[in-house]
Amino acid sequence: MSVFRVEARAGEARAGVLETAHGPVETPVFMPVGTQATVKALSSDDLRRLGPQIILGNTYHLALRPGAERIAALGGLHKFMGWTSAILTDSGGFQVFSLRDRCKIDEDGVTFRSHIDGSAQRLTPERAMQIQALLGSDVAMAFDHCPPSDAPRADIEDAMARTTAWARRSIATTPAPGQLRFGIVQGGTHLDLRRRHLGEIGALGFDGLALGGLGVGEAPEIMYDVIAAVAPELPADRPRYLMGVGTPKDIWTAIGAGVDMFDCVMPTRNARNGHLFVRAGRLRIANAQYRDDPRPVEEGCPCECCANYSRAYLAHLFHAEELLFYRLASAHNLQHYLDLARRARACIRAGAFPTAPW
């Protein structure tokens, strides 16, 4: 009995449902990033109103603070943060990339110098999976090595070999009850390496497969080429997850290539910096033109922000650095991303997935 079923197709694009221990997830799906047991600026209740069926948490950050054992003792991550729908946890593999100046990689694992107190923190595949089991996430990611996109080919191959070895060790651990595990395909922008690594990771029995190491500095066109070539080759009966990507255009394009799941900090991070996503592109609320603009951020948008407030009000909150700004802006941007995924699902189920209108 598969946990994932594809229910409709339009070209390479698929619409389906992933069954998790905390409910079904309709794909294609965008998963808001909640690294530290919170989607920044939003309460779990705010999130519920926006309607995502799954959000992210992070192994490295939660293990450092408040600690995986502490969260487990308090009843697990769902209970800890008051979130009753699904959670996917990243393994800490991305921190091997984003914190590469603070860590040392060996064949057994990675030693981080904590960015909080400088203490040494050891992450191995076994420990990363144990932490995720303690957190009780619905989907746990294998511990991988994500290299920079401009790394020499030989370094990419090293990262692939390490990621495969770590994937074997990750899948050999005991998951939390009902917890799914996803493997991660590396290979940089080299199509032959991607295919080779997909062969290795795809054979290990993961519940889903992810493309890692994209959106980490390479040009969008190059990323699109990799996705267009590799996504359709990922096993058709399992969910396909493009990690960390991306802009609305990136996501729409990847859905067209057959990707089912996405996460990205962009809607929430950009919100906090005054960048609001609208269908026509984006709006920088700090720009002077919005100080007297009585219109909502986006006409017809059902989010709390657009339903109740003007651009002028948002501009005022931003300039005054009022805390409400971060909440309203984050809610709006997530609404935009979640709507994008909803539209994609509707298009695919209607049998026609249009190319990106951008």
Added chain:
RNA sequence: GUGGGAGUAGCUCAAUUGGCAGAGCAUCGGAUUGUGAUUCCGAGGGUCGCGGGUUCAACCCCCGUCUCUCACC
């Protein structure tokens, strides 16, 4: 009225012994892709209160003047 202090970017202030006038904030613009992000980068903006003088050269020294401020009368 007398004595002291201060006048430099929109604001608060720097500028060695006289040597091309700077910073922070603000303004304007740009970045942001499995969050070390309430972050980072860039740009515009000055008759150095005003008028004289000394000097090759003055924000800086000298004279006059105006304004603010503190103390005293």
